[in-house]
Amino acid sequence: MSVTLEDNKRTAIAVRLADMEATQNLLIANERALIEACHDREISNRLENFLKDDEKNLGIINTVIVQYGIKAEPKATVQKMIEKATELMENSELSLFEKVAEHELLKHSQTMAGLLIHKAGQVVGADIAVAITPLNTVNFENRAHQEQLKGIMEVLSTKELTGQEADQGLWARVQDAVAAVSGIAGTLITHTDAEIGICDLIRLDHTKVTALFKQIQNSNDPIKLEECFGQLYKDLSAHSEAEEEVVYPAVRQYYNNVQELYDEQAEMKLALEQIKEMDPTNVDQFKTAIVALMNAVNEHVEEEESDMFPRIKSSLGNEQEKRLATEFKACKSKIQDKLLAEQTK
Numbered sequence: 342m343s344v345t346l347e348d349n350k351r352t353a354i355a356v357r358l359a360d361m362e363a364t365q366n367l368l369i370a371n372e373r374a375l376i377e378a379c380h381d382r383e384i385s386n387r388l389e390n391f392l393k394d395d396e397k398n399l400g401i402i403n404t405v406i407v408q409y410g411i412k413a414e415p416k417a418t419v420q421k422m423i424e425k426a427t428e429l430m431e432n433s434e435l436s437l438f439e440k441v442a443e444h445e446l447l448k449h450s451q452t453m454a455g456l457l458i459h460k461a462g463q464v465v466g467a468d469i470a471v472a473i474t475p476l477n478t479v480n481f482e483n484r485a486h487q488e489q490l491k492g493i494m495e496v497l498s499t500k501e502l503t504g505q506e507a508d509q510g511l512w513a514r515v516q517d518a519v520a521a522v523s524g525i526a527g528t529l530i531t532h533t534d535a536e537i538g539i540c541d542l543i544r545l546d547h548t549k550v551t552a553l554f555k556q557i558q559n560s561n562d563p564i565k566l567e568e569c570f571g572q573l574y575k576d577l578s579a580h581s582e583a584e585e586e587v588v589y590p591a592v593r594q595y596y597n598n599v600q601e602l603y604d605e606q607a608e609m610k611l612a613l614e615q616i617k618e619m620d621p622t623n624v625d626q627f628k629t630a631i632v633a634l635m636n637a638v639n640e641h642v643e644e645e646e647s648d649m650f651p652r653i654k655s656s657l658g659n660e661q662e663k664r665l666a667t668e669f670k671a672c673k674s675k676i677q678d679k680l681l682a683e684q685t686k
């Protein structure tokens with residue numbers, strides 16, 4: 342018996358993340374259409390701000406999916422819902438209020454999707470919590486948007502029903518509601534997706550892998566061991582391949598020990614293949630092999646973080662760090678797409 346790399350719970354969460362990405366694209370398309378149709382300056386300013394947030398959040402959701410490490414297609418029902426919602430937005434018989442009301446529902450479902458992914462992730466494994474942390478920003482902003490959308494709906498509905506302006510104090514109340522939400526969110530918002538440098542991105546992967554090793558060490562349940570190893574295998578494979586394709590070539594001229602890093606990763610890949618052929622119900626043997634791998638990986642990570650990172654910081658500029666981060670993410674994403682294509686063959 343060898344290890345099965347697929348795990349239903351993890352795949353189900355990957356599908357929810359893909360649903361979120363598809364919904365995010367719809368939110369953006371809706372906002373563009375609403376801005377076009379709206380003639381109230383206060384409302385269109387708010388919509389413009391949503392659009393900016395949502396475009397940035399699409400990038401964050403994208404990064405989270407790559408960090409999560411499993412690609413999936415959105416559910417067929419979500420794809421149908423998106424088609425229907427797009428038709429509604431194009432329907433000229435609907436009033437602007439009715440379109441904004443539809444948009445608010447969609448925002449609500451997106452907020453809920455983010456929260457529910459967090460809840461599910463908490464049950465499945467600590468590594469998932471690491472990967473999806475940036476979703477906090479998206480969830481917080483969606484909640485703030487919802488509060489503002491309620492205000493927009495009040496203005497539009499009052500005008501449509503009575504021909505008069507909404508109550509004067511409306512936007513002040515909306516501001517209070519948004520402030521209350523941001524009080525809850527606290528200091529969750531750090532930097533935007535576009536500001537993440539290559540060292541941050543590599544470190545995120547390392548943290549996730551450490552969380553997986555910890556879960557393996559703390560468990561004697563063959564099913565849990567198999568799940569965690571499956572994820573570890575995928576994460577380490579994509580991470581090391583992307584380092585070899587994007588990062589190592591870029592630092593070679595500044596850092597003498599790059600060849601060592603390549604060699605260590607070649608050994609790590611061999612160990613991963615060997616463990617993949619082992620029987621996880623033979624718990625002791627399985628865990629011993631993984632602990633040996635963990636020690637090798639820890640040493641490798643230590644070298645990268647305390648030796649290679651300072652070279653990157655001192656030799657590459659900020660812009661190049663960001664460019665490498667984008668390339669690293671794209672490379673991992675490509676590897677994950679390949680895995681998805683192989684599975685769905």
Ligand SMILES: [Fe+2]
Binds near residue numbers: 581584602606641645
């Ligand atoms: Fe590495």
Ligand SMILES: [Fe+2]
Binds near residue numbers: 580584645
């Ligand atoms: Fe690494």
